[in-house]
Amino acid sequence: MHSPHFSVIFSLDALTGALFLLTAIGVVATRQVLASLQLFIAQSLLLSLSALLLGIALGSPHLFAVAGITIATKTVLIPWLLRHTVSVEVYRTREIDRVLNIPSSLLIAAFLVVIAYAIANPLLGAVDLPFARINLPLGLAAMFLGVFTVVARREAVPQLLGLLALENGVFFAGVAIVPELPVIAELAAAVDVPVVALVVGLLTRQIHKRIGSTSVGRLAALRER
Template structure:
């Protein structure tokens, strides 16, 4: 059975393009804010924007695979992961990110610099890699999310912020999958989502135990094992 697409590929491409820009802004904001509840809210917003992007792709493709990917993105990235992080935060005594390994004056311009770097790095590929949707911002945004997520992970001290960075990285890959390859096979997409969800759950468990044993979730205190 074939259903006529509700929107054209190019409309979906424009939605993807706008979503990509939104995601860059959200991820960048994530590297600036220091309140943990705000960074979780920003991560939830990323998830929502991603589901809008994959929803647009689904409307244009009208395949059950794309609708499945949309449902999974919405459930996992916009709802379950933020909820889980929220529950961990609820049990934490300190909800503010302590001063990181880099001062704010240094960290913000460094993070900002990652965005043009991503555009430059992807340039040689954009000519034929944009895929059917012709969303020029999607791949640079994917790389930017990957780098900004990694940046969050290495500069932050709170274990929870590192999980936020990790999920940001994975969001970047999801965007690349939707834009460049028009999505992975559904079984793979589903498996990846389950893994990410289980991963965040286990990380939450370990954070909880670390908090119980050491009374803190600052990962820079975890330095007893060497050699």
């Protein structure tokens, strides 16, 4: 069952996981909208790399499919969709005014990573899967960082990328904990994620057209008075 180069693959997956976490933190801390998009593409590549490594180690063709689907949708289709729905002006935006400044954002990010490990521990104690030791806590951490990005960023595209990074985090954990998830579910999720990007991208375009800015965090006409 296990491939002869198991320990090499294990170390490579740990390295991939570390880089994956760095890109998630990068999405939280980057000011430029375009740089956030590039970080997301890098993160998606690392996700498919991890799926590939696990696929080799576990001899699972499912995971090769996951790797292929991830590359096709998240590094090609989604950036293409976003470039065609959201105008160039939006990508040139630099977010000067944030909910939190970058040092305190990074501090919170570090705290979230620690929490992710604390939460993953009892799960790993109950079921021992070698790759879950790397992928589950790091996936959870990327997930929390995605939630934090959505909350802390005011621009529309970074909020969307936070959402997509959150989904990457879930799948990063997913490839390790459920390597045998039915292909139909993966295909369905592969359709779902670009639709999220399309709908949110179109909505961003409409907001830009109607309001003249994509600072969605500042929209506050609707609240209890």
